[in-house]
Amino acid sequence: MKEAIQFLKELQKELNTQDVDCQAAPRFWTVGDYKWVETSEDNAERYTVVLPNAAECYPVDSYIESAKENGEHSEEDLKKLDDCDDDLDDILRWIQDHDEEDAYLVPEKEIHVVKPNTMFITKAEAKEHIRLNQHHYSHKAHTYAMTALRAPKVAKVWEILQEFDWDSVENAVNHKRQQEGY
Structure with missing residues (x-):
C-alpha cells in the first residue's frame, strides 16, 4: 500500500508540474509522426x-x-x-x-498522424516511449498532447490524480496500523 501511495504522490507532482503543451484538461499524450500519402x-x-x-x-x-x-x-x-x-x-x-x-x-x-495504440498520462512517459521504440517511428516522431473531450469519467480520474491528498490516506493507514498494534 505504501508503494502505491508513493507512486500516486509522485505521479500527482509530475502531473501538476509538467508542460501542458497548450492543451486543455484532461490531457494525455500520444505519439505524433509523419507519413507520405x-x-x-x-x-x-x-x-x-x-x-x-x-x-x-x-x-x-x-x-x-x-x-x-x-x-x-x-x-x-x-x-x-x-x-x-x-x-x-x-x-x-x-x-x-x-x-x-x-x-x-x-x-x-507528407501528413501528420497520431500513432494508434499510444496513450500516456505524462509527457515524460511519452518521450521515453519514443526513445525506447524509435525503430517503430520516423526521425520526426514527437509527443502530441490531446484532450479527452467530453469524457467526464476521465476528467474525474485526472482530477483525483491531481488534487487528492495522498498524505491523508497514508496517515490514515498508519493510524489504523498503530491502533491494531502493527
Whole structure:
C-alpha cells in the first residue's frame, strides 16, 4: 500500500508540474509522426517511383542517388540521367528504359498522424516511449498532447490524480496500523 501511495504522490507532482503543451484538461499524450500519402499532382511535395515487377517503390531522389551509387549503370547512362535535370517525365523515361518499363510515378505529400495504440498520462512517459521504440517511428516522431473531450469519467480520474491528498490516506493507514498494534 505504501508503494502505491508513493507512486500516486509522485505521479500527482509530475502531473501538476509538467508542460501542458497548450492543451486543455484532461490531457494525455500520444505519439505524433509523419507519413507520405498519395495526393494530386497539384499538392505533390515529392514523387515516388513505383517498380511493379520488383514490388518496390522509392522516392525519386533516393532512386536516383541509388542508381548512381550501385554501379549497375554505365557512365554514359548515368550522364543521361543527370541530363534529365529534374524533369519528371524524362526521369521516368530513363527509369523505364534502364530498369523497368512498367515503372510509374506517384505524387505524394507528407501528413501528420497520431500513432494508434499510444496513450500516456505524462509527457515524460511519452518521450521515453519514443526513445525506447524509435525503430517503430520516423526521425520526426514527437509527443502530441490531446484532450479527452467530453469524457467526464476521465476528467474525474485526472482530477483525483491531481488534487487528492495522498498524505491523508497514508496517515490514515498508519493510524489504523498503530491502533491494531502493527
